[in-house]
Amino acid sequence: MKVALYGQFYKPEDKIYIEELLSILTKKNISVVVEQNFYKGFSSEINQKNIDTFSCYEDLDNSFSYMFTLGGDGTILRAVTYIRDKNIPIVGINTGRLGFLANVQKDEIDVAVDFILEKKYKIKERSVLHVATNPIIPEMHPLNFALNEVSVSRKNTASMITVDTYLDNEYLTSYWADGLIIATPTGSTGYSLSCGGPIIAPTAKSFALTPIAPHNLSARPMVIPDETIIDFNVKGREDEFLLSLDSRIVTINSAIKIEVKKADFSLKMVQISEQTFLKTLREKLLWGQDTRN
Known part of the structure; x- marks a missing residue:
């Protein structure tokens, strides 16, 4: 068996878990x-000597059984840019904070393996959003997809925008x-939730449209x-706006048409059976717990 290991960056406090x-x-x-x-x-x-490395999407193929990620949910969002359509399952080891995606706890590594x-x-299969723009934005390709959400927002203004x-x-x-925000079920517990959006079960065949601070x-x-095709364009007092695909951000203007599907x-x-x-x-949202004390 062969597996890939990914982390966004090395933190000294993670040394013990990497070694383990x-x-x-x-x-x-x-x-x-x-x-x-x-x-x-x-x-x-x-x-640890004689470790092979990979550096890009092309370095991974169907000889890999799994990808282990070490970090938080943000680490998994970055790992997706290496996996894309390779169908390599991700085992997320949570050394971050919330860990909705990275649900193997750091003290359970041996049990998980x-x-x-x-x-x-x-x-568990998680839906992914595909984004197309007209005209094409070269710097957005080939990473024109998002696991959590696609969002548009204002850039250089305090004024509202119109979508x-x-x-x-x-x-x-x-x-x-x-x-x-256009959120997948996976992204429904992230940015969308903080803006008042609903929590959607990961296997639901749905997306959520969540306005950010609507007037x-x-x-x-x-x-x-989730078979709906969403089209939108943005306008406002300024002519530049931000288009975000998970944590990847590009600048757009009012002439650009955006399609999300x-x-x-x-x-x-x-998903380890116990989590x-x-x-x-x-556990993460403290549901059912009396927090009044």
Whole structure:
């Protein structure tokens, strides 16, 4: 078996978990290939020799059984840019904060590896958004997809912007707001949630439209079928706005038309049987707990 290992950057406090993971995988005769920049960060700190590295999407293929990520949910969002449509399942080890996606806790690494080898897990597919612009924005390609959300927002102004929005070519509304978020079920517990959007179960075939600080109080978040094609363009007092695909940001102007739809590939996440989405919700959002003390 061969696995990839990815982290956004090396943090000294993660040294113990990197060492533990590499040691366990080596003992299990599992070949490990580490993302190049991540490896450079810890190579002088950790005594692990003869490690192969990868640096781009083209370096990964179907010989990889899994990708382990070490960090938080943001690390997984970055890891998706390496995997894209390769269908390599992600095992997210949470050394960050919330960890809705990275649901293997850092003190459960050995148990998680054993569960994976024994096939005691489920593969959960997560929908991905595809973005197209007219005219094409060269710097956005080929990373024109998002796992969490696509959003548009104001750039160099404190004034509201207007987002003219169409669903399957039918006019929906013009949002007068700071911006608009199109969130997947995965992204529904992120930026969209902080703006008042609904929590959507990961397997639901839906997207959420969530306005950011809308001027009209009647402009409420809306859940739509995930086969819907969303078109919009943005205008305002300034002519430049921000288009964000997860954490990747490009500048657009009012002449650019934007289309968002479900991508033709999905992300595969490994869910260790004991850590379900509902369990994560209860733990991370403190549901059912009396916090009055």
